Amino acid sequence: MSPEFEDLVAIVTGGASGIGAAVARELTDRGARVAALDLEPGGAPQGVLGIKADVSEDDSVRAAVQEVADAYGRIDVLVNNAGIGAQGTVEDNPDDQWHRVFDVNVMGAVRVTRAALPYLRRSPAAAIVNVASVAATTGIPQRALYSTTKGAVQSLSMAMAADHLREGIRVNCVNPGTADTPWVQRLLDSAPDPAAERAALDARQPHGRLVSAEEVALAVVYLAGPSSGSTAGTALAVDGGMATLRLRPP
Numbered sequence: 001m002s003p004e005f006e007d008l009v010a011i012v013t014g015g016a017s018g019i020g021a022a023v024a025r026e027l028t029d030r031g032a033r034v035a036a037l038d039l040e041p042g043g044a045p046q047g048v049l050g051i052k053a054d055v056s057e058d059d060s061v062r063a064a065v066q067e068v069a070d071a072y073g074r075i076d077v078l079v080n081n082a083g084i085g086a087q088g089t090v091e092d093n094p095d096d097q098w099h100r101v102f103d104v105n106v107m108g109a110v111r112v113t114r115a116a117l118p119y120l121r122r123s124p125a126a127a128i129v130n131v132a133s134v135a136a137t138t139g140i141p142q143r144a145l146y147s148t149t150k151g152a153v154q155s156l157s158m159a160m161a162a163d164h165l166r167e168g169i170r171v172n173c174v175n176p177g178t179a180d181t182p183w184v185q186r187l188l189d190s191a192p193d194p195a196a197e198r199a200a201l202d203a204r205q206p207h208g209r210l211v212s213a214e215e216v217a218l219a220v221v222y223l224a225g226p227s228s229g230s231t232a233g234t235a236l237a238v239d240g241g242m243a244t245l246r247l248r249p250p
């Protein structure tokens with residue numbers, strides 16, 4: 001049996017760390033040629049083409065997508081994963097911070113999609129997967145700005161699915177819960193007792209542990225591939241049930 005993504009080309013934004021790197025690895029293992037568009041492409045997994053790009057800059061995005069097309073001659077799968085965090089209530093972040101986080105988390109996905117669409121339209125197996133978050137649909141304290149951007153990513157995914165399905169491009173999104181990535185590790189490392197903080201964070205998850213980057217990646221790969229051929233406009237939660245279960249802390 002030939003690999004699921006044989007002959008296909010995938011772009012993964014933020015593909016040099018955490019969830020994006022796990023997605024890049026899983027797609028590569030399944031036969032895809034993968035380009036990681038990242039601010040720091042040096043961290044791209046082995047066998048993945050790392051390309052320096054800033055999703056908040058249109059010229060940078062266009063040049064990077066062109067580089068992928070020049071290198072491989074096609075683009076079939078786009079994973080809009082690059083994102084940054086923000087903490088606080090509506091009172092805590094000034095306007096320029098709101099614009100900055102929107103520019104990366106929401107407009108980043110818009111820009112890369114716009115640049116990739118002409119290639120995706122020519123693919124017989126086109127799929128876009130956007131990485132949102134459990135924060136898109138769950139009221140999490142101290143995350144007003146971040147949650148709003150992720151809600152927008154989920155809405156954008158549905159709207160894009162409606163616009164492009166008849167062109168043969170399926171769009172879906174994945175909503176990870178708190179995942180074990182360098183991003184979360186950085187937050188833990190800034191705590192006075194990282195090990196205790198980690199144990200407390202594990203205990204706050206409905207299933208008692210952080211989500212792994214690989215678990216999220218497998219959901220992304222499912223939605224990017226032929227096994228999900230009849231799925232469009234959906235948000236797949238990989239959050240231990242956080243968004244839907246009403247478990248009380250033990």
Ligand code: NAD
Pocket residue numbers: 013014015016017018019020037038039040053054055056081082083084104108131132133134175176177178179180181182183184
């Ligand atoms: P990470 O910080 O480990 O990796 C993010 C990558 O994106 C980095 O390589 C970084 O260089 C890149 N990046 C950041 N800004 C960029 C820009 N402007 N242009 C290009 N690349 C840029 O983070 P992660 O935990 O793997 O998160 C990946 C995605 O998953 C994000 O969208 C995040 O919001 C989402 N997410 C993460 C968690 C979590 O708990 N880790 C939970 C839910 C959703």
